[in-house]
Amino acid sequence: MLLAALYCLLWTFQTSAGHFPRACASSKNLMEKECCPPWEGDGSPCGQLSGRGSCQDIILSKAPLGPQFPFAGVDDRESWPSVFYNRTCQCFGNFMGFNCGNCKFGFWGPTCTERRLLVRRNIFDLSVPEKNKFLAYLTLAKHTTSADYVIPTGTYGQMNNGSTPLFNDINVYDLFVWMHYYVSRDALLGGSEIWRDIDFAHEAPGFLPWHRLFLLLWEKEIQKLTGDENFTIPYWDWRDAENCDICTDEYMGGRNPANPNLLSPASFFSSWQVICSQLEEYNSRHTLCNGTSEGPILRNPGNHDKARTPRLPSSADVEFCLSLTQYESGSMDKAANFSFRNTLEGFASPLTGIADASQSSMHNALHIYMNGTMSQVPGSANDPVFLLHHAFVDSTKYDFTGVSNAARFGNICHSYEELEEIGPRSKTCEFGIFEQWLRRHRPLQEVYPEAYAPIGHNRESYMVPFIPLYRNGDFFISSRDLGYDYSYLQDSGPDSFQDYIKPYLEQASQIWPWLIGAAMVGSVLTAVLGGLTSLLYHRKRKQLPEEKQPLLMDKEDYHSLLYQSHL
Numbered sequence: 057m058l059l060a061a062l063y064c065l066l067w068t069f070q071t072s073a074g075h076f077p078r079a080c081a082s083s084k085n086l087m088e089k090e091c092c093p094p095w096e097g098d099g100s101p102c103g104q105l106s107g108r109g110s111c112q113d114i115i116l117s118k119a120p121l122g123p124q125f126p127f128a129g130v131d132d133r134e135s136w137p138s139v140f141y142n143r144t145c146q147c148f149g150n151f152m153g154f155n156c157g158n159c160k161f162g163f164w165g166p167t168c169t170e171r172r173l174l175v176r177r178n179i180f181d182l183s184v185p186e187k188n189k190f191l192a193y194l195t196l197a198k199h200t201t202s203a204d205y206v207i208p209t210g211t212y213g214q215m216n217n218g219s220t221p222l223f224n225d226i227n228v229y230d231l232f233v234w235m236h237y238y239v240s241r242d243a244l245l246g247g248s249e250i251w252r253d254i255d256f257a258h259e260a261p262g263f264l265p266w267h268r269l270f271l272l273l274w275e276k277e278i279q280k281l282t283g284d285e286n287f288t289i290p291y292w293d294w295r296d297a298e299n300c301d302i303c304t305d306e307y308m309g310g311r312n313p314a315n316p317n318l319l320s321p322a323s324f325f326s327s328w329q330v331i332c333s334q335l336e337e338y339n340s341r342h343t344l345c346n347g348t349s350e351g352p353i354l355r356n357p358g359n360h361d362k363a364r365t366p367r368l369p370s371s372a373d374v375e376f377c378l379s380l381t382q383y384e385s386g387s388m389d390k391a392a393n394f395s396f397r398n399t400l401e402g403f404a405s406p407l408t409g410i411a412d413a414s415q416s417s418m419h420n421a422l423h424i425y426m427n428g429t430m431s432q433v434p435g436s437a438n439d440p441v442f443l444l445h446h447a448f449v450d451s452t453k454y455d456f457t458g459v460s461n462a463a464r465f466g467n468i469c470h471s472y473e474e475l476e477e478i479g480p481r482s483k484t485c486e487f488g489i490f491e492q493w494l495r496r497h498r499p500l501q502e503v504y505p506e507a508y509a510p511i512g513h514n515r516e517s518y519m520v521p522f523i524p525l526y527r528n529g530d531f532f533i534s535s536r537d538l539g540y541d542y543s544y545l546q547d548s549g550p551d552s553f554q555d556y557i558k559p560y561l562e563q564a565s566q567i568w569p570w571l572i573g574a575a576m577v578g579s580v581l582t583a584v585l586g587g588l589t590s591l592l593y594h595r596k597r598k599q600l601p602e603e604k605q606p607l608l609m610d611k612e613d614y615h616s617l618l619y620q621s622h623l
Contacts, residue, residue, distance in 0.1 A: 075205055075206075075207060075231065075234070075235055075238070075521045075522070075523065076140075076205060076206055076207065076208060076223065076521075076523065077091060077093060077154040077155075077204060077205060077523060078202075078203075078204055078205060078206050079091075079093035079154075079155070079204075080093060080141065080154070080523070081206050081221055081223045082221065083218055083219050083220070083221050085141075085218075086140060086212075086215065086217075086218025086219075086221060087217070087218040087219060089138075089140065089141050089142045089143065089218075090111065090141060090142075090143040090144075091140075091141045091143070091144045091145070091154065091523060092111035092143060092144060092145050092155075093145075093154060093155040094155060095108060095155045095156055095157045096155075096157065097157065101145070101155075102145035102146070102147070102155055102156045103151070103155065103156045103157065107148060107149075108147060108148060108149075108151045108156035108157070109145045109146055109147035109148050109151055109156035110145070110146060110148075111143055111144070111145060111146075112143065112144070112145075112146040113142060113143055114137070114138065114141070114142050114143065114144055114518075114525070116135050116138060116518075117514055117515075117516035117517055119506055119507035119508075119514045119515075119516060119517075120507050120508055121507075121508065121509070121510065121511050121514065122260075122387065122388060122389070122508050122509055122510045122511070122513075124253055124254070124389060124510040124511065125243070125251070125253070125254050125510065125511040127243070127245065127251065130243065130244075130245050130246065131243045131244070131254070132211055132212050133238075133239075133256055133512065133520045133521070134511065136256075136512065136517070136518045136519070136520045136521070136525075137518065137521075137523060137525065139212050140212060140218075141523070144523065144524065144525060145524065147524070149168070150163040150168035150169065151168055152524065153524055154204075154523055154524050158276070161272050161276075161538040162537065162538055164285070172285075173536075174286065174288045175288060176288045176289055176290060176291050176447050176488075177288070177290050177291070178290065178291060178292075178293055179290035179291065179292055179302060179307065179444060181290075182290060187306075187307070189284075190290060191324045193278050193281075193282055193284075193287065194229065194324070194325075194440055195324060196281065196282065197227065197228040197229040197277070197278060197281060198227055198228075198229040198230070198328060199227060200227055200228050200281060201225050201226070201227055201228075202225070202226055202227065202228050202231050205226070205231055206223040206224060206225060206226065207223065207224055207226050207231070207234045207238075207346075207347055208222060208223055208344065209222045209223065209224050209343075209344055209345075209346040209347075210222035210343065210344060211244065211344065214343075224346055224347050225347075226347045228277055228278075228281060230331050230347060231277075232270065232273075232274050232277075232437060233330075233331055233332060233435070233437045233438050234331065234332055234345060234347060235270070235521055235522075236257070236270070236434065236435075236436065236437040237331075237332035237345050237434040237435055237437075238344070238345075238520070238521050239255070239256045239257040239266070239520045239521055240255045240256070240257055240258055240433050240434045241335070241338070241344075241345075241434055242254065242335070242339055244339070244342050248340075248342075250339050254510075254511065255433075255510075256511070256512035256513070256519070256520040257270075257512075257519075257520070258401070258433060259389055259390040259401070259403070259510070260388055260389050260390075260509055260510040260512075260513040261383070261384045261388055261397055261504060261505050261509050261513045261528065262509075262512060262513040262517075262519065262528045263397055263401050264397060264400070264449075264450070264490045264531075264532075265504075265519070265528045265529075265530070265531035265532055266519055266528070266531075267446050267449070267450065268450050268490070268531045268538075269519060269522065269526055269531050270446075271289055271443070271446060271447060271450060272538060273522070274289065274443065275287060275288055275289055289443050289444070289447045290444060290447065291444055291447035291448035291488070292441070292444035292445060292447075292448055293448055294368055294369065294422060294445070294448065295368075295369060295370060295371045295373075295374055296368075296370050296371055297368045298368075299357070299358060300357040300358070300425070300426070302441065302444065303355070303357055303441075305320050305322040305323050308323075308325070308440060308441050308444070309323030309324065309325045309326065309353075309355070310322070310323060311355075311356070312326070316356050316359070317354050317355070317356045317428060318352055318353075318354065318355075319352070319353055319355060325353055325439075325440060326352070326353075327352075328352065328353050328438075329349035329350065329351065329352065330349070330350050330351060330352070330353055330354075330429055330435060330438040331345060331347050331348065331349065331350060331435070331438065332345035332347070332350075332434060332435045332438070333350050333351070333429065333432065333434075333435040333438065334350055335432070335434060335435075353428070353429050353438060353439050354428030354429045355426055355427065355428040355429060355430065355439060355441075356426075356427040356428055357425055357426050357427060358425065358427070359427050360424050360425050360426075360427040360431070361424065364414065364415060364416050364424060365415070365416045365417070365420075365421045365424040365425055367421075368421055368422070368425060369406065369417065369418050369421055369422075372406075373406035373407075373417065373418060374406075374418075374489060376399075376406050376407065376409070377396060377399045377400050377406055377418065377489065377493075378396075378489065378492055378493050378496060380394055380395070380396040380399060380409055381396075381497060382394055382395055382396060383395070383396050383397055383493075383499060383503050383504065384396075384397055384398075384504075384505050384509075385398075388505055388508070388509045388510065388513070389510055390403035390411065390413075391403075391411045391413075392404065392411060393409060393410050393411055394409040394410075395409075396493055398411060399417075399418065400418050400419060400449070400489055400490070400493075401418065401419050401420060402416050402417045402418040402419045402420025402421055403416075403420065404417075405417065406418055419445075419449055422445050423436055423445075426439065426441060430442060430445075447488075448488060448489070449488065449489055449490060450488050450489075450490050450491065450535075491534070491535050494532075494533070494534055495534065499532075501515075501529055501532055501533065503532070504528065504529050504532040513528060514528065515527065515528055515529035515532075516528075516529060
């Protein structure tokens with residue numbers, strides 16, 4: 057009944073976030089290299105008449121790249137999106153979208169002036185109706201063709217430089233599967249040559265910002281598809297897990313008793329077909345995934361290569377990861393040591409921070425552990441467990457224990473001031489890993505590498521394959537600025553205070569020897585200057601008769617002494 061009702065909503069709500077806008081997939085658009093569709097509100101390109109945006113030239117970053125991809129001009133994703141378009145909508149203020157028809161993350165309303173803050177919750181905290189609604193939304197997305205987006209089935213060269221467009225329709229869920237495939241696929245160099253050491257969303261600094269944007273766009277797509285503006289992706293907290301406790305028919309699908317590699321027939325997802333999983337076939341034919349079905353979801357959790365991934369991540373692993381102060385280091389790829397990003401992604405040990413090519417830990421461990429569709433990076437988003445996994449890597453929830461009027465506010469996180477009005481502070485608080493690191497270390501945006509990162513990963517590089525355009529550095533910010541504010545309500549005890557000042561204490565410890573030395577030198581100088589001042593003052597007093605001694609110091613003497621005191 058619920059699913060049928062959701063299907064009816066399809067005719068009312070437009071979809072809005074993804075890859076190639078349908079309105080820009082014509083030969084005219086491709087040959088003119090312009091993607092500035094009209095906003096339906098006023099009929100003008102980019103909603104210019106309403107002050108939403110305008111059609112402008114794309115300005116590409118000129119920052120040098122790392123050495124990992126030693127080619128130029130051979131891949132459509134280079135200098136994204138310049139191979140396809142060099143003019144797109146640049147939106148003003150709080151407007152966003154390929155035609156500036158949407159609001160930026162965190163803003164709502166007809167003029168995008170209303171702030172709105174949402175929260176992602178543990179899937180086990182959802183009520184049965186909420187959980188069933190989430191599963192129904194996934195199914196609806198899987199069976200609804202995207203109204204606004206299409207996918208290319210050939211390279212720009214295979215389209216004869218745009219004169220022969222090659223695009224297919226795709227459903228809303230698979231649109232995001234295709235994007236994850238496209239951003240991480242191998243490079244086709246021409247002839248039979250393939251370059252595998254390339255990925256625009258993994259193994260480099262952009263890993264966390266890219267997946268953060270991916271989830272935000274996916275949420276926005278479901279919100280518009282269903283009309284449920286409060287929808288957020290639930291997360292699965294896999295710390296210290298001994299098995300896949302979401303792999304049941306009640307949640308993400310149990311094991312098929314007849315074939316342990318398949319999902320149970322009773323699962324929501326047992327009839328789902330995957331796409332973009334035949335990577336070697338695409339490479340051999342020098343073609344792209346065209347979105348056709350390629351078989352069922354495969355999953356056999358726990359029966360994986362235990363030499364590579366002995367166990368799932370522990371709470372201690374996560375805490376060590378969070379203790380790393382450098383976001384990126386060294387070569388800024390999967391060989392980086394003591395890099396928070398590389399350790400969280402799973403290419404460096406969560407015990408030492410040293411890169412280890414023989415092990416897959418943290419984020420990577422979950423993919424390997426699932427032992428199936430999730431274990432192959434480009435096609436891993438076919439399995440809906442992907443969403444829950446990455447939602448935890450990025451962000452999580454707070455427990456408002458003791459908050460009065462809870463029925464009114466549900467489990468949504470609110471600001472400190474709002475909760476002060478409705479009840480006592482909560483004494484517990486949970487974070488996602490990336491968001492917690494951002495709040496613990498409070499890095500400036502300049503901490504994200506500006507140059508010499510692998511291709512597509514510099515701070516000002518536009519993220520593949522998103523249109524409208526977003527830069528990596530735009531998402532190296534707190535979730536509060538992206539519409540899912542975790543303004544937590546901690547107890548004002550010592551733990552909270554220590555967490556707050558910890559980054560400053562760490563910085564102080566690094567300059568402590570210098571501070572001690574400076575203090576000692578300052579003490580000596582103060583003593584010397586004080587002695588000289590006293591000596592000069594007494595000499596002056598001896599030069600005057602007693603009756604002519606001034607009651608106050610001369611102005612010059614006063615300022616001289618004051619200046620010395622400051623010194």
